[in-house]
Amino acid sequence: TAETIPSATTMDVPFVTTPTPVTIPTTAPPPPTTVVTVPTTVPATVPITDSTVEEVTQQETAASTERTSTIFGRTTETVTFAMPVNQPPTLKHHMKKLAITAGKAFRYIIPADLFTDPEDGSNLTFTMYEAENVPLSRDSWIQFIPSNREVYGLPLEAHVSRWNFIVEAVDSEGLSARGPLDITVQQHKSGRTINHQFVMQFKLNKEYQNTIGWQIRVLEGIVNLFRYTDMEKLTVLNATQNGDMCEFVWTNDTLPKDVCPIYEIQRLMTIMLSETEPDTPSMGLIKVMSPELSVKSVSVRGMTHCAPAPPATKSPDTYPPVARNQVDIITPVVGHLLVYKVPEDTFFDPEDGDTRNLKLSLRYSDSSEIPEGHWLQFDAKNQEFYGLPAPSDEGSINYQLIAEDSSQKTAYDSLMVDVVRAPTIRPTVEFQMTMEYPFPMLAYNANNKRKVVEKLAALFGQTKTDNIRIQSITDSPTTIIWYNTSLPMDRCPKREIEELRRMIIADERGSQGGALKENVDHVFDKDFKVMSIRLIPLGLCADQNTKIMNKAPPIQMSPPNTQAPKGASWAVLGNSEYIVVFIIPAVVIVCMIVVAGIIAYVLYRKRRTAGKMSVGDEEERQAFRSKGIPVIFQDELEERGDSEPVHKSPVIMREEKPPLLPPAPDYRSSGEDAPYRPPPPFAASRTPPRPKATPTYRKPPPYVPP
Structure with missing residues (x-):
């Protein structure tokens, strides 16, 4: 008898389907066989069902709708396994509440283990x-x-408010879970004390997917321009967009808020504005914003302490400013940077006040404009004279300083700028710096030369530029040669030179080579790219070196095929200075010594040839004989002088008499015996006079005029 085993049936299960069993026949002789039935469609929950039949002989019969097995005398067991079911993600823990400040950019990373999923993790x-x-x-x-x-x-x-956002996590099967994200936007604690606003207007060159994209890009550019480490020092006040034109307003939290930081604001505006073109963005600002943004303008607005004062009501008849303490004369030195700030008491205006509240300008004495290439320029914003005079600028030039008040009334101060030659020095080391910068923009621009000199002083840790003397500026490539006058010049300052070398050169290859330190690029920024700096020994230090490098050629007076502007040439005291200082004085001294020697020789010869006294020729001797004038030779005078005795007896003159004797005492009156009294040596009266003694020396001959 044949028995057909029907397909297994599943009950009380959602998504129920009827599986088709697969019967595995056995070809071996009649051992007991277990048949496993696997459903073709996996239900959500499938119970296990068993069926037992008697199998005697196994044969397979195929039908069009189902597959059956005819078993004879054997037991067949059908097993159906339960498959796992996909589970949705679950929220493991809640996210923390965020508190952020208005005007400050922020970012938050959602934790990876916030949601968990049994299948996808x-x-x-x-x-x-x-x-x-x-x-x-x-x-x-x-x-x-x-x-x-x-x-x-x-x-x-x-x-500024409390915001509730939702974060959703979805697995691979589309099941999801959600969690809240609460953010509280707080007002800036210094929002009421902001005293300035920087305003930047620019054009979008790139289309952003959202508005916040270009706002973050502007913040990154400002941070890079001021070399800040993060965005916490900036607070955004407003950001608007009108087509492709945008306006971005921010404030700098590093500036003081209790007073108006006018000088700090001007310093930041100097970084963002061009120095050559007024009200134009600087190259540094344009570079950090490109290529996504094109900056059009940058300005500053004053608030609270920095708010502009309301215009004062003035009478129609105002007084003009007057000059009180005139500048008179300025004396710059060739090769040294001149920076002279006009004193506050130079001008005074009854309505506007001192010089700082007036508008100053500088012109020639004939009221003509000063060209841009002139070595002396005037900074009207800071009220400063500045410039680097060249040797060709020596001399005096008269200028006119003009002060203008708010009512456009002016006052004048005539002053003289007298450029003097630098004192002669004997430097022991020469500094040569090669730059990748256009030569005309450096040699004929007073502002760029001022920047370079100030950066050279800052490179060696000096705040003033008094010790920096620019010797020359050459072309091809652009090279600046300068001396440090603070170094000793009466000896070779090896230790000081070595300290200066280590400040700019990184390795130990000496002054002739070596990589520059990062401090050099940091001081000169990106505007002036320094290629190399060399230290060349001179003077006393050059004698101690075996290899001496040639000095740089003098500066080119003007660019090729062009005429240099007035005051732009820079002459170098090279061989001519060496000749004037050393060669010419040496030649003059040698010539004076030779002339003095010749004069001394002539006088000596004249004295030798003169000899002893002579009486002339025969006619002169006859004249002496005829006149009876004795002739005494020099030898006779010397012999007579030697023959005369040294000691001579005194001579008694005719009128001379011997001294009188004292009166004799009278002994007769006393009645005593008179003492013995010798007779006088001479008679009381002598008739013949005493003969005159003959002198023991001969009288000199009478004087005979020549």
């Missing part, structure tokens, strides 16, 4: 919504990057 797809099933809009102040699970944004003052 943390490999889930995240989505962020503003409300129930409402995705973030393009103009929203907050955005979400699903691939990085990053939430970033830039809230402004108008967004």
Whole structure:
């Protein structure tokens, strides 16, 4: 008898289907066989069913709708396995509440273990919504990057509030879970004390997917321009867009807020504005914003302490400013940078006040404009004279300093700028710096030369430029040669030179080579690219070196085929200075010594040839004989002088008499015996006079005039 085993049936299961069993026949002789039935469609829950039949002989019969096995005398068991069911993700823990400040950019990374899924683990797809099933809009102040699970944004003052967002995680089968993200936007603590606003207007050169994209790009550019480490020092006040034109307003939190930091604001504006073209963005600002943005203008607005004073009501008849303490004369030195700030008491205006509140300008004495290439320029904003005079600029030039008040009334101060030659020095080392910078823009631009000299002083840690003397500026390539006058010149200052060398050169290959330190690029920024700096020994230090490098050629007076502007040439005291200082004085001294020697020789010969006294020729001797004038030779005078005795007896003159004797005492009156009294040596009266003694020396001959 044949028995057909029907297909297994599943009961009380959702998504129920009738599986088709697969019967595995056995070809071996009659051992007991177990048949496993596997359903072709996997249900959600499938119970295990068993069926037992007697099998005697096995044969297979195929039908069009089902497969059956005819078993004879054997037991067949059909088993159906239960398959796992996909589970949805679950929220493991809640996200922390975020508190951010208006005007500050922020970013937050959603933790990877926020959601968990039994099948996919943390490999889930995240989505962020503003409300129930409402995705973030393009103009929203907050955005979400699903691939990085990053939430970033830039809230402004108008967004101060409490925001509730939803984060959704979806697994591979489409099942999802959600969690809240609460963000509180707080007002800036110094929002009421802001005293300035920087305003930048620019054009978008790139289309951004959302509004916050170009706002973050502007913040990154400003941070790079001021070399800040993060965006915390900047607070965004407003950001608007009108087509492709945008306006970005921010403030700098590093500036003091209790007073008006006018000088700090001007310093920041100097970085953002061009120095050559007024009200034009600087090259540094344009570079950090390109190519996505094109900056059109940058300005500053004063608030609270820095707010401009309301215009004062003035009478129609105002007084003009007057000059009180005139500048009179300025004495710059060739090769040294001149920076002279006009004193506050130079001018005074009854309505506007001192010089700082007046508008100053500089012109020639004939009221003509000073050209841009002139070595002396005037900074009207800082009220400073500045310039680097060249040797060709020596001499005096008269200028006119003009002060103008708010009513456009002016006062004048005539002054003289007397450029003097630098004192002669004997430098022991020469500095040569090669730059990748156009030569005309450096040699004929007073502002660029001032920047270079100030950066050279800062490179060696000096705040003033008094010790920097520029010797020359040469072309092909652009090279600056200067001396440091603070070094000793009466000896070779090896230790000081070595300290200066280590400040700019990194390795130990000496002054002839070596890589520059990072400090050089940091001081000169990107505007002036320094290629190399060399230290060349001179003077006393050159005698101690075996290899002496040739000095650089003098500066080119003007560019090829062009005429240099007035005051732009830079003559170099080279061989001519060496000749004037050393060669000419040496030649003059030698000539004076030779002339003095010749004069001394002539006088000596004249004295030798004169000899002893002579009486002339025969006629002169006859004249002496005829006149009876004795002739005494020099030898006779010397012999007579030697023959005369040294000691001579005194001579008694005719009128001379011997001294009188004292009166004799009278002894007769006393009655005593008179003492013995010798007779006088001479008679009381002598008739013949005493003969005159003959002198023992001969009288000199009478004087005979020649």
